[in-house]
Amino acid sequence: MIVVNDFGSLIGRIYVSVLSGASYYYFVLLMLVLVLFLVYRLPYCYSFYLFFVFLFGVVFVMFVSLFMCRVFSNVNSFFASFVPLGTPLYICFIVCVAESISYMIRPIVLILRPFINISLGCFGDVALGNLCFVSCWWVLILVLLFFYEVFVALI
Template identity: 45%
Template structure:
């Protein structure tokens, strides 16, 4: 048992220096992109699975970024809310607005992709029901356009989640 524990410690030390955290962070971001894109296919979609991925991957990423910044120093964390050169008479309001922004960001990260992707999938399924009931080339073309629109929406939501997480690193 002691040998295995020492071995795992050595492996963890090697992995810490070989694989930087930014690589793991970017890997998780591309995993989220792949997951958002895979939800465009009707068989792969499940609202519970989407909610689980968002809550268990995106939310902890955001919390880890916040706690990492707080660990570096609480004064530095709160002082980064107010940009350099802000007039003193408005500084308290900017700090308050940024504090509220930090409280709202986790909700936006969880609720926005879930609602928009779920509504898009449900809307696409309604168009598919139209095709099944009465097949026409116009409705099939509409489905084709909606599919690419939903791919675009998934990429935009990944971009929003990625930017909110990247913004939380330095701000």
């Protein structure tokens, strides 16, 4: 690896230590997610549609690719993973059905949970910011609340 400056060597070290030689696809995807979440911390930059399409594209594509890889590599191992080791024989069917339903619902939950959390966070931030226009006392309350949260985070 050619070291041009400290930033290049830092990125190279992160790439080697975290991804250990995997393709830059994962690195670019993680950086895209990081930048998207950081942009959503700015007021009025949130878009329902863009965020939902992004989440659906990332989570659904990864879920389908993982599903296809596991099914085509070893079908028996895939279906055997629905019944944990040590499960009594008389409840294997119920556990298998429950695990199958959980496996099918997982991508929906992985799409909805961040969508709801970040949506409510963005709209809550806007609502709190708009309180400052009502009265100047809200600014003082928000500053005190901010320092309280920082104090709690430090402890």
